[in-house]
Amino acid sequence: MAARETITLTRDVNVVMIPDGNPSTLTQGTVVTLHQSLGNNYTVVTDYGHMVRIASADADALGKEPHHLETVVTETDPESVEKNCWEVMKTVYDPEIPVNIVDLGLVYGCYVTPVESGKNRVQIQMTLTAPGCGMGPVIQGDVEKSIRALPGVESVDVEVVLDPPWSREMMSEVAQVQLGLF
Template identity: 60%
Template sequence: MYYGQGESIVLQRDVEAIRVPDGAPVQLHKDELVTIYQALGGSYTILTEDGTMARIRADDADALGKEPPMVTGLKEGTDPETIKHNVWEILKTIYDPEIPVNIADLGLVYHVRVTPMEEGKSRVEIIMTLTAPGCGMGPIIQQDVELAVRNLSGVGQVSVEVVFDPPWSRDMMSEAAKLQLGMM
């Protein structure tokens, strides 16, 4: 894990990244020098030589010469309780690119519901928020949640709704998150 300072790396291939904080796509090129600012949950927040901050997805880690980390803590099974447990575990691997705390511990996830469907699959509904309503990375974080949950065993459908009522506040953060950010 890096935060605030990291290693400089020459990109091994062209890669599409997401510019932080506005969420716009940006093309990074092979042999470009970047510095890893944050490496959490498999994604990488990097700084380019011209000062652009961008996020590279976990499935593009090879462009940095990295392997995406394995998710630990997942249970075997496809019953609703196991799926719900696994959803919460996978949410702990998703980070805001500017904050070194996962979205579950940040208190951004308000609700997870797992409903059985036909053929042993389940529908997962997630209600979440963002730290600020105008967050340009909001759609990216929402998409990260959808993709990560959709890839869990036993999940057939995923719905992720972003709401702003109630608004997020620091009081929603876990004690561990507050401690990690020096807020205690």
């Protein structure tokens, strides 16, 4: 997580409003405070107190470099693809919580099946910290986009399930310590 930093946007930028997940635009010259720079996105707070997410592709508007996806292994067999899936899911963050979705306990399963093309079909089962979370579809899309970019992946299906419901006990010890819950 980055230290809080005040930044003036160098150009207009599309954003996602937090927590409702609605799209919006911030104009050039808007002053924002960098709240979180984790994974592939930036969470900023405007002078009006609105928390928004800026995609890595728009990092230049913040004077930052875009994040780049890095894989752990280059092989495309199902076991290697699964390993890469878990690693890239660790780069996806809830924009309000400085912990990745894997350590938060939001990912229930990752299933990789080879297909005839020699590539793989990936199915992810995940949940949200709260049913009806406005950022749910955004986080779901982040997971899908990250996995789709991996070598050896032909298709991705990210299913959001609400049973069993998420609870703090599903978080890793690392996440609980990081959030001061221990």
